Amino acid sequence: xNSVTQMEGPVTLSEEAFLTINCxxxxxxxxxLFWYVQYPGEGLxxxxxxxxxxxxxxxxxFEATYRKETTSFHLEKGSVQVSDSAVYFCALSGGLxxxxxxxxxxxxxNVKP
Amino acid sequence: GAVVxxxxxxxxxxxxxxxxxxxxSLDFQATTMFWYRQxxxxxxxxxxxxxxxxxxxxxxxxxxxxxxxxHASLTLSTLTVTSAHPEDxxxxxxxxxxxxxxxxxxxxxxxxGPGTRLLVL
Numbered sequence: 267x268n269s270v271t272q273m274e275g276p277v278t279l280s281e282e283a284f285l286t287i288n289c290x291x292x293x294x295x296x297x298x299l300f301w302y303v304q305y306p307g308e309g310l311x312x313x314x315x316x317x318x319x320x321x322x323x324x325x326x327x328f329e330a331t332y333r334k335e336t337t338s339f340h341l342e343k344g345s346v347q348v349s350d351s352a353v354y355f356c357a358l359s360g361g362l363x364x365x366x367x368x369x370x371x372x373x374x375x376n377v378k379p
Numbered sequence: 380g381a382v383v384x385x386x387x388x389x390x391x392x393x394x395x396x397x398x399x400x401x402x403x404s405l406d407f408q409a410t411t412m413f414w415y416r417q418x419x420x421x422x423x424x425x426x427x428x429x430x431x432x433x434x435x436x437x438x439x440x441x442x443x444x445x446x447x448x449x450h451a452s453l454t455l456s457t458l459t460v461t462s463a464h465p466e467d468x469x470x471x472x473x474x475x476x477x478x479x480x481x482x483x484x485x486x487x488x489x490x491x492g493p494g495t496r497l498l499v500l
Contacts, residue, residue, distance in 0.1 A: 298488070309385070309472050310423075310491040355422065359487060367413070367474075367489055371422045 268293045272356045272370035279377050285343040287373045289330075289356035292337065297360035299323075299332050299339040304353045304372070313341075313354070351377045381407045381477045385492035392463055393500055400458045400495045402473030408453035409475035413489065414446070417470045429456040463499040471495045 302310040314323030319334035356370040382405040415423040435448035447459040474489040
């Protein structure tokens with residue numbers, strides 16, 4: 267079946283540090299892959315997505331590349347800011363069941379000034 | 380991107396009362412919406428899939444008589460927590476599927492509401 271595994275947090279970085287949050291997936295068919303961000307007390311916001319292999323999603327300085335050969339969709343940012351502190355969820359949809367989303371467990375990012 | 384709203388953003392109620400939460404797609408039509416529950420510091424748990432004009436599909440272990448879902452129009456789904464108890468206290472998040480935003484093989488994107496925090500006393 268479909269599943270998403272992402273690195274456990276929390277991840278604590280200093281401002282301007284490089285960020286990587288690992289995400290790997292298991293899926294049948296050809297899923298789309300997503301990163302969502304959740305700020306404290308809020309719902310999820312779509313951060314970026316990729317719909318086919320080798321696509322790179324990017325937004326607000328964050329990037330992730332859909333790697334089918336390694337079944338990965340790692341989130342990266344070259345220089346984090348305090349305002350990036352949030353919980354990040356990797357997710358997939360598609361495969362044989364377009365209706366359902368499969369979420370990772372979430373990774374909390376703390377950025378210190 | 381597409382916008383989804385929820386109302387109320389938070390609610391406090393007495394045990395035994397019912398609470399209704401609304402989820403609206405503001406700038407697109409959504410034949411399908413989803414209701415999730417999130418416990419503190421945990422991921423989202425899908426409760427049910429709400430289908431416009433038909434019965435909702437509930438995930439295993441979710442009581443359909445406890446969590447009533449009505450999807451009466453293409454922009455509105457409601458979740459009613461009936462006879463709420465303290466263990467129902469949680470953060471409820473809805474999402475809507477934008478069918479106009481599909482990947483090359485039909486994969487769809489979900490857009491999430493801001494969530495409703497329910498506290499049952």
